[in-house]
Amino acid sequence: MLAAHLAVVGLGLIGGSVARALRAAGVVGRISGYDPDPRQREDALAAGVIDTAHSSAAACVREADLVIVAVPVLRTVEALSAIRDALRPGTIVTDVGSTKQSVATDVEQVFGELPPWFVLGHPIAGTEKSGVSNSLADLFRKHRVILTPHRCQDAVALSTVRRLWEACGARVVEMAPAQHDLIFAATSHLPHVLAYSFVDMIGKLDDSAGIFPNAGGGFRDFTRIASSSPQMWHDIVRANAAAVSDLLTRQIADLQALQDMITSGRWDEMKATFERARAAREHYLTQIE
Amino acid sequence: MLAAHLAVVGLGLIGGSVARALRAAGVVGRISGYDPDPRQREDALAAGVIDTAHSSAAACVREADLVIVAVPVLRTVEALSAIRDALRPGTIVTDVGSTKQSVATDVEQVFGELPPWFVLGHPIAGTEKSGVSNSLADLFRKHRVILTPHRCQDAVALSTVRRLWEACGARVVEMAPAQHDLIFAATSHLPHVLAYSFVDMIGKLDDSAGIFPNAGGGFRDFTRIASSSPQMWHDIVRANAAAVSDLLTRQIADLQALQDMITSGRWDEMKATFERARAAREHYLTQIE
Structure with missing residues (x-):
């Protein structure tokens, strides 16, 4: 079990597919989800992608020990600001953004530093379709996921996120953000x-x-x-x-x-x-x- | 029957596929073929794509009533010069070049004019593979073929070439070369x-x-x-x-x-x-x- 309680912030194609894949792999317990769009929340709940839907990102992550932020890359600051004060000590947070230097800057802006428990990630997968209703449990199977560890990275956080993606069937590669x-x-x-x-x-x-x-x-x-x-x-x-x-x-x-x-x-x-x-x-x- | 004797000058992917398609459609009698590469000639003969292989383009077309010139577009002058004096009166000639103004110029250079019996054509089909061994009877099925009739075009020649491509399963469209x-x-x-x-x-x-x-x-x-x-x-x-x-x-x-x-x-x-x-x-x- 990688996490007793997983929170997915952003129920789009990627967020939905991660939830499905981790559920199918049996490596997470409860899954809570947040999306600003009520339609995505309802679809995710109806499809069993998540167990609980929240209309606030803070409420979604409050009890989680693993958080996946899966929002459009220019919404990163907004999403991190919303969850910052609700995160418990020890919770691991990771993202799925297509650019890594900009996300690192966003994390520093919100948290004042790159925290040891924040792992920068990018799954190389997707389709032209979007939304949780198009999400797939095997979207990441045999795809690459790039992790870009930082100077203060906690080893347990890094290996947890690595195992998260491996449980989705992906192959994890590490490199520098630049x-x-x-x-x-x-x-x-x-x-x-x-x-x-x-x-x-x-x-x-x-x-x-x-x-x-x-x-x-x-x-x-x-x-x-x-x-x-x-x-x-x-x-x-x-x-x-x-x-x-x-x-x-x-x-x-x-x-x-x-x-x-x-x-x-x-x-x-x-x-x-x-x-x-x-x-x-x-x-x-x-x-x- | 569109032609009692079809000659294919250039036994590559396109020339080979036209021969296969017309044979399968039962609209041509004997098929003779020419290619400068002995290997292509042997392959075409062994696969039954052609009935007779010739090591000279002139010999290949001498008895034909329909000639398809299927050579690389920069080899057009060379191919037309080789067959010019061997063509019988009444023989219809068409090409498959990807550019039409350049072929029109080449035809004028070799024949001194755009003869009524020469029909400029371009089948929109192909694969990354080349050579007669990759040719396919259904390469043109449901594909477009562009014909670019000229001022002195003979109506029978044009309609014969149109029916040739329709027999291959293609849809024929006419437009100006430019x-x-x-x-x-x-x-x-x-x-x-x-x-x-x-x-x-x-x-x-x-x-x-x-x-x-x-x-x-x-x-x-x-x-x-x-x-x-x-x-x-x-x-x-x-x-x-x-x-x-x-x-x-x-x-x-x-x-x-x-x-x-x-x-x-x-x-x-x-x-x-x-x-x-x-x-x-x-x-x-x-x-x-």
Whole structure:
């Protein structure tokens, strides 16, 4: 048993899926849940995802020995402020935010420090769907979860959160927050920005009505992430602005270089770029676990 | 019966698949095939895709009443020059090139005009795999084929090629070559350039070895087309350079605008861009047939 009483603050896709997975694994006792949206609370209760629904975050965590904060990343300060005075000594708190340096700053702002019992985490899973009604007990199975331990991290808190994610079927990896934020700017945040910008550019063309019906499977895959939640990706890009902006600068420079190759007919250089990219992706495919 | 004798010049994925599809539909008699690569000829013959293999394109088409030229788009002049003097009067010739203005220019260069019996075509189908051994009888089923009729087009030639593709299970759409080239620059050629450039940019980062293992499903889909043949996409971008370059200019400007929003904190504008893109993509999804 990892926790006699688990509290889930934020009953969305991630919060709901963690509750389901831990319940299915039999590693937690009672589960209480909070969400500002009454509909999510009712859905979670009706589906048996939680045992008790609370209309206040403080009430939700008051008796818990393990708290998972699963709110949009720009709501972290608000959520932590709401639970701060209700946490019992010894309670372990962890989060699921897609950016880790911004959450670390938020935690310091609310608690005055990075407390030993706060574990920064990020499960690499999700779908384009949202809300507790789309949550799944096996959402994290065979997925990675990144933990970014800090200088004052308590070893028991860290290992408890590690075991929490392992009980969900995930594989836990540890790294520094700055490394996390660079890696996910590269593999996730920038691709979303590029996909949104590309679809927007096409949509603004005079002939866009004639263009879309001719798009095929390559287009569909390339633009799939542009169907993700604009609010959520606004939050993430904003929370990781420095890393995203740095990579975007490189990307624009590289596209300008390709443009120069095309307009000046340096075709061998262009082909060499395509070949490097294909080789890099083939190498990446060998590393997927 | 569309043709008593079909000749396929270029026994790759597309040429092989057309031959298989037309044979399965029972609309052609004998099928002769040519490829510069003896291996492709042998594979095509062994698999029963063709009845006769020729080591010269001229010999392959000499007795045909319908010829499909299915070669890489930059090899069009070479292929047409090879068959020019062997074509019988009345033989219908069509191609499968991904760019249509460049092929029209190539045809004019070889024949001195756009002959009435030459039909410009482009089947919107393919996989990342290549070669006749990967060809499939149902590759074109429920896919679009674009035909770009020209001013002197013979009506019988056009309707024969239309029925050819309909026999393969495809839906035929007609449009002007310039419109075709803009549409496919937008839905296919530019996405390939962007995907190659993005993967190359990530691959060049100092920490790229640590980045790729953390990439998830979104990254995999977004970069899938960067595993396509660099040679083929070199050819296509080169053959459609003006349209691709124009869109790339717009894309770079839009990315620069997004970069400015991020660095100056104009978050509402950034979110509005994401929202427009998502709406455009949702609209596009309603148009997929």
